[in-house]
Amino acid sequence: MSEETLSGLGLDLLRTLQALLDEPHVSSAAAKLGITQPTMSQRLKRLREIFRDPLLVSGRNGLHLTPRALALRHPLRNFFTAFEAMLRSTSQAASVERKTNQSY
Amino acid sequence: MTPHDFTPASLRTLRVLLEERNLTRAANRLRVTPSAVSRILGRLRMAFDDPLLVRTPSGLALTDGARAIQPHLATVLDELERLIQPAATDPLRFLGTAKVGISGYAGGLEIERALPVLMKEAPGVSFRLRHLPAENLEEIETGGLDLAISLAKSSSPNLYRASIKTDRWVCMMRSGHPLAKSMTIEGYAAAQHLALTHAEDGRGPIDEVLDGFGARREIAASTLGSSSVATILAQSDLVLTLPRWAAEPLARAPLIMADLPGFFPPAESTLYWHARVNHAPLLIWLRRRLLELMRD
Numbered sequence: 001m002s003e004e005t006l007s008g009l010g011l012d013l014l015r016t017l018q019a020l021l022d023e024p025h026v027s028s029a030a031a032k033l034g035i036t037q038p039t040m041s042q043r044l045k046r047l048r049e050i051f052r053d054p055l056l057v058s059g060r061n062g063l064h065l066t067p068r069a070l071a072l073r074h075p076l077r078n079f080f081t082a083f084e085a086m087l088r089s090t091s092q093a094a095s096v097e098r099k100t101n102q103s104y
Numbered sequence: 105m106t107p108h109d110f111t112p113a114s115l116r117t118l119r120v121l122l123e124e125r126n127l128t129r130a131a132n133r134l135r136v137t138p139s140a141v142s143r144i145l146g147r148l149r150m151a152f153d154d155p156l157l158v159r160t161p162s163g164l165a166l167t168d169g170a171r172a173i174q175p176h177l178a179t180v181l182d183e184l185e186r187l188i189q190p191a192a193t194d195p196l197r198f199l200g201t202a203k204v205g206i207s208g209y210a211g212g213l214e215i216e217r218a219l220p221v222l223m224k225e226a227p228g229v230s231f232r233l234r235h236l237p238a239e240n241l242e243e244i245e246t247g248g249l250d251l252a253i254s255l256a257k258s259s260s261p262n263l264y265r266a267s268i269k270t271d272r273w274v275c276m277m278r279s280g281h282p283l284a285k286s287m288t289i290e291g292y293a294a295a296q297h298l299a300l301t302h303a304e305d306g307r308g309p310i311d312e313v314l315d316g317f318g319a320r321r322e323i324a325a326s327t328l329g330s331s332s333v334a335t336i337l338a339q340s341d342l343v344l345t346l347p348r349w350a351a352e353p354l355a356r357a358p359l360i361m362a363d364l365p366g367f368f369p370p371a372e373s374t375l376y377w378h379a380r381v382n383h384a385p386l387l388i389w390l391r392r393r394l395l396e397l398m399r400d
Binding site for chain 1: 154169175182186
């Protein structure tokens with residue numbers, strides 16, 4: 001995977017991927033993210049390019065996740081756990097700093 | 105914070121920047137210009153709502169926030185790396201399950217012979233072979249099977265296909281079977297037939313051809329197991345019609361292979377798979393190997 005395709009994988013795409021993995025339904029995932037259908041289609045197209053896999057395909061009873069998409073579930077959850085821990089760490093540090101400043 | 109500020113590239117820049125505490129050195133390590141690093145730092149400062157690096161007399165120093173971020177940043181980047189790792193394409197590294205259905209007529213014995221080869225090439229894969237109860241492809245569409253090998257002709261838009269092989273139909277029976285001496289359409293239709301299907305009426309592809317001749321055969325028994333077929337034929341007057349490639353592995357004493365009377369269009373076996381698994385590396389490999397092993 002080239003750096004170029006990689007750098008395009010921002011948080012918005014990762015959140016879109018997570019929504020689709022939670023519920024393989026394009027319009028409800030779009031609604032959950034608060035984005036329009038065209039934006040959703042665009043993002044799905046980008047995700048398909050980045051992961052070189054269709055991720056979702058239509059089957060008999062609606063959309064199905066591909067094996068590649070299913071395999072992304074765990075690492076994606078781990079990523080968000082680590083990412084949220086990182087964001088929390090800065091706000092904790094900041095509030096400690098503020099308290100320290102106040103007490104002096 | 106806007107989501108665009110957190111990309112693998114910007115987070116990687118931050119990691120290097122926090123390690124180097126110097127824009128020029130970080131830029132050199134990242135092989136970008138210092139101004140590009142500076143631009144990313146500016147965006148990250150807003151995203152984290154923290155200056156991250158501040159000027160001191162001895163150069164740049166990490167803020168408390170940046171120090172708090174540092175260990176988490178390593179984990180985030182590791183997880184991101186794991187996420188975007190391309191799926192394994194080396195069969196030795198494949199993990200997972202491959203569910204393959206094969207109809208009795210398409211040649212169960214052949215795939216049983218291919219199995220030890222496939223298991224050696226992809227030791228991490230659990231192969232689940234199953235007889236298709238009829239020439240029925242429904243289970244690939246519903247996800248119960250990943251691949252199917254069948255004589256069926258499907259035009260479902262969700263299915264991909266590759267032809268495996270085409271050959272004539274032959275008739276298997278015990279040596280000394282009366283039919284072997286005079287193979288006529290009438291004699292053939294009147295014989296007791298064994299069918300390799302779980303279809304209720306035992307009908308298969310050959311019955312449609314017989315319909316065209318205005319003939320009809322009686323299915324006396326049906327089974328699915330390919331290895332049991334030789335014993336059944338040897339100990340009865342049953343005859344079994346199947347494609348030549350599926351018959352050949354069984355064609356040794358006391359069984360014989362006879363040509364069918366009249367013109368029967370050849371049998372064609374096809375490998376089918378669903379769009380769902382079209383890009384899955386494990387199944388791309390398995391399709392290629394099955395075609396190679398079964399076309400031989």
